[in-house]
Amino acid sequence: MSKILIVPGLHGSSPEHWQSWLETKLPGTLRIEQDDWATPHLPRWAGAIRHELDRAKGHVWIIAHSYxxxxxxxxxxxYQNKVAGIMFVAPADPDKFDVASYLAHEKLAFPSVVVASSNDPWMRLTKAAYWADLWGARLINLGNAGHINVDSGFGAWQEGLDIFEQLRKTQSDLPLGTLDPDFRFDAGKKTPATRKSRQFNQRLQANWHRWLYGDEKPVV
Known part of the structure; x- marks a missing residue:
């Protein structure tokens, strides 16, 4: 059975936060807990996530916010053989915390989407687009949505649930481990797995484009 990790940002996510709301809507969720929510210590925070990844028996989805x-x-x-996909919402600018050098500067080995805002005080939209491009993630701009938190009006967030469900549904027929970028984008390999991965990428692109820019919901 798959697991969904909820990863809050600084100070955690209050009961009114959209992450708390998602926990009531999605079965199999587990919230990552930090020893000190007020101190952004990247290795320690990452360690808490890895602890749960190591414990998980099946594949894992992650919904993260801010830091x-x-x-x-x-x-x-x-963890490309464990992580099924990630939804990054309003990422904090790593340069604000001097941690950019710790992060991947290449395509991630699994599907991901970056949900950003044009007036987020923690990350300019251009920087969000930069990181989304590096990670090979789909960028969704919500417009003037602030930091996409309680203060900017994001409690019961149906659109966020829809975005996550679309990401999860589109990827659901792929076996784990086939999204390694060294393997997925090699057009010279004609194995069934690479063909399936290529079909998935084409399907994901088409679906997101229809949903974000067209008049209809994506067809899966």
Whole structure:
């Protein structure tokens, strides 16, 4: 059975936060707990995530917010056979915490989406686009949505649930381990796994484009 890790940012996520709301909507969720929510210590925060990844029996989805996105990006390095996909919401700017050098500067080995805002005080949209491009993630701009937290009006967040469900549904037919970028994008290999991965990428691109820019929900 798959597990969904909820990874809050600084000071955790209050009961009114959209992450807390998602926990009531998604079965199999587990919230990552930190010893000190007020102190952003990247290796320790990443260690708490890795602890749960190591314990998980099946594949794992991750929904992260703010500084939790940075901890998730670090923690999931080397877990391509365990992580099924990640939804990064309003990532904090790693340069604000001097941790950019710790993070992957290449495509992640699993599907991901970065949900950002045009007026987020913790990450300019151009920086969010930069990291999304590095990670090979789909970028979704919510417009003037602040830090996509309780203060900016994000409690019961149906659109966020829809984004996550679309990411999960589109990827659900892929076996774990086939999303290694060294393997997935090699057009010279004609194995069934690479063909399936290529079909998945084409399908994901088409679905997201229809959903974000068209008039209809994506067809899966």
């Amino acid at each position: 939790g996105c940075l901890a998730t990006a670090l923690a999931t390095t080397g």
